[in-house]
Amino acid sequence: MTGYKSWIEPLLEKLHLICEQSIEKKGKCHLMLTGGRSASELYKTWVKFLDSPTQLSNIEFYFGDERCVPSDYINSNYRMVMSDLFPNGIPLGAKLNRMVAEAADLEVAADHYSGLLPIELDVLLLSVGEDGHIASLFPQSAALHESNRQVVPIIAPKAPYQRLTITPKVVQSARHVFVMAIGEQKKAVYEKALYNPEDIDSLPARLVLNRNWVFGD
Numbered sequence: 208m209t210g211y212k213s214w215i216e217p218l219l220e221k222l223h224l225i226c227e228q229s230i231e232k233k234g235k236c237h238l239m240l241t242g243g244r245s246a247s248e249l250y251k252t253w254v255k256f257l258d259s260p261t262q263l264s265n266i267e268f269y270f271g272d273e274r275c276v277p278s279d280y281i282n283s284n285y286r287m288v289m290s291d292l293f294p295n296g297i298p299l300g301a302k303l304n305r306m307v308a309e310a311a312d313l314e315v316a317a318d319h320y321s322g323l324l325p326i327e328l329d330v331l332l333l334s335v336g337e338d339g340h341i342a343s344l345f346p347q348s349a350a351l352h353e354s355n356r357q358v359v360p361i362i363a364p365k366a367p368y369q370r371l372t373i374t375p376k377v378v379q380s381a382r383h384v385f386v387m388a389i390g391e392q393k394k395a396v397y398e399k400a401l402y403n404p405e406d407i408d409s410l411p412a413r414l415v416l417n418r419n420w421v422f423g424d
Contacts, residue, residue: 214423243334264300275369313360339410343372
């Protein structure tokens, strides 16, 4: 994989191994995708890393959050995933569960998506923001203390403001969590999170301090 970012190949190898083990054990793998620039790089490389698109068969994909914009809008995570991970369409045997975040009633949309989620995810991919947010769980968000619902509408501190996001309940129940913290600013978030690790309100990334963090340039 010469020419690719050094952090991508080890992560892809781990993802493939977990997916293979899950499929061998129960016939499918439940994998939740994330948005962001690092995720885009990962997905584009993932396509080239595959021996065949059928390697993604028996994987059921989900989204950790979505902006409340049309699915073909530039800020849509769905659009990014379709462009970067599935440029030739969703492989036979795979499934992509889209968050319908442009729905008129976001409470209903959130509850509907909750109903699609498995009891636990096999893999949860997360990107961390410079402010320490993961998915669309931003600092001081009431969603950080949601203990019953799995998906909720939120108002983000930056545009697009209206979003749907998973809650800590989903994050904490996932079997394997990989947090992409690419670049010095993102690595600094991790280092900051090590101090006062119980304070998730000011730094939501502390929710996943004990999970797999991926660093790189």
